[in-house]
Amino acid sequence: MILEEVAAGGCRSYVIGCEETSVGAVIDPEVSRIDRYRGLASQLGLAIRYSIDTHTHADHFSAAHEIAEALGAQVVMNRLSVTPRIDLHVDDGDTLLVGNLRLTAMHTPGHTRDSTCFHTDGHVFTGDTLLIGGTGRTDLPTGDPDMLYDSLFGKLLKLDGETRVHPGHNYKGVPATTLAEEIAGNPRLQKRERAEFVAMMRALDIQAPTHLTEALRVNMSGRKAVSQLLAEAASVVPFMSMAELSRRLAARANDFVVLDVRERDAYDAGHLPGARWLARGQLELRVNEVFPDPTVRILCYCEFGKVSTLAAATLRELGFMRACALDGGMKAWREAGYEVEQG
Ligand SMILES: [Fe+2]
Secondary structure, eight states, X not given: OEEEEEEETTEEEEEEEETTTTEEEEESOBGGGHHHHHHHHHHHTOEEEEEEOSSOOSSSOBOHHHHHHHHTXXXXXXXXXXXXXXXXXXXXXXXXXXXXXXXXXXXXXXXXXXXXXXXXXXXXXXXXXXXXXXXXXXXXXXXXXXXXXXXXHHTGGGSOTTOEEEESBOTTOOOOEEHHHHHHHOGGGGOOSHHHHHHHHHHXXXXXXXXXXXXXXXXXXXXXXXXXXXXXXXXXXXXXXXXXXXXXXXXXXXXXXXXXXXXXXXXXXXXXXXXXXXXXXXXXXXXXHHOOOTTSOEXXXXXXXXXXXXXXXXXXXXXXXXXXXXXSOHHHHHHTTOOOBOO
């Protein structure tokens, strides 16, 4: 069996494959590592058939759909998962054929209602049901410590003790263990009575993950994170550096318009020399009246450089094919000591 672990901060994902048939699967892909999975698949010569999420993640952005689309794979999740972008819903006990590998789904609710472990040939991919030296938390939406108790002690820990554990998180980069080692040493698994286990889980006071609501929204709906939206806009917009703009302003170049897309009070408090104003919120509705000539070169800027990227992308979409954005924003411009105009 081919097995490669991919780290993204504390998150762990896996590329697995069958050596004889060159068929593979990706487990819990994360959006910042898309190129890594693609690179691994091509380096290992694997045709990725399945893109699997062990559960609806609350702490990172799933790339299951993107991987499936890029590599022609099927998105696999539990039948209780709610995102609309699932090609194959699995039930407890269903087996996927990854070439000659048999990858079996084990429904293990507790961390989330749709949590599922996948096991094959002495390996189990536990998602956040069981971590090395820990378990997933049960205080996030659809989590339930009673269910986690049943999933662990009634199911997962009954697999062969020699089975190697590959979790969805490994915050300290500790080496992989076996189920037997976890049963012996994992502090959470020492509470073997249901009431004790549930009380321990309820008493844990863990910080909410960053991006909690956004990650849930994106992973449940299959739509976009704000960072993706910005990255997409940035990929269709050219940028002008602050130094270049400063040179052009000093040379009194009059072949382009500098456009402030912030709110009016921000513009009035100080703007780029000669800048015109049209707030991002009014852009689509007022652009025809403000810029009757679609061939004009428009340089958008805002406070931090993000809204201006969206504005420039919108202008390009509307046919202003020379729209660009400042690489930076008013804040960086001010801090760099460039000239600011008032009123
Ligand atoms: Fe999770």
